[in-house]
Amino acid sequence: MNFAPLDTSLIEQRLRDQVGALEEVLGAAEYSQVRELNGYRMGTAYVVLAAERNPAGAGPQAQRKVAAEAVFGVVVCTRNYRDTVGGAAQDEAALIAGQVRGALHGWAPHGWKPCIWLQANVLDSDQSRVLWLDVFTTTHVLGGTP
Template identity: 45%
Template sequence: MFMPLDTSLIEQRLRDAVPELKKVEGAAEYAAVQDIRGFTPGSAYVVLAGEKNLEEPEAQPGLRRAARSEPLATFGVIIAVRNHSGRNGSEALKDAMPLIGAVRDALIGWTPGENQMRPIAWVKGDVMDYDKSTLLWADVFTTKRFIGGS
């Protein structure tokens, strides 16, 4: 089938491999949070950022593309941490470091599904948002996956 990447495999991997995370949820739960203080400290959200076909377009118009494709899927893992002793988010960032490392350790090089995807690669990470006590960190990952028939 030609469905978008199902992030539930990645969510489950984080639940199993990173017990320090209090909860792991998806894009819908992430979007439902109204304010930065509404994020549960120690939580992670897996959000599909997009998919891209890396194959060259057919040279001759009218030719059909192959039934099987290997698009690049990009997704983010957003981690929320809270530290009330800080004034500018730097203490919360220090608290986030072990969680960031554990998430990266769990995902980098891991191959989701049985022969459905390539190993996950890390692209970048950065602070998304913060206030005096709550910080959101986002890591971006990619994987190639197989879609379509054989």
């Protein structure tokens, strides 16, 4: 039985296959290594598991399997090459965000409920880069598949 956290490598592969505008798709380990905005490579997405929780909470629990609601983010670094305030970079960020959302919203690997888009935020920007975050949720099963 598998009690591992959500397998974000499946999400990474989905983005590689579906979002041609991305040059590279990496995971949380690579994301955690970057210390400054200029350390992010433009055209790169990072898939990061943010949280998991048991939706049954303190209620009765199954002995062998339990649902796990997972929240994950896709952080994309895009180019800001047209102005100094970040507004024009929104064009590129919006284009890639739309492709990311199209690839993930409603998609469900075996054993998952369909991914649902929750929200988005600009994390940071400067004269050359903008970091855009899209947040999604899904449910998978710890201890097996439904």
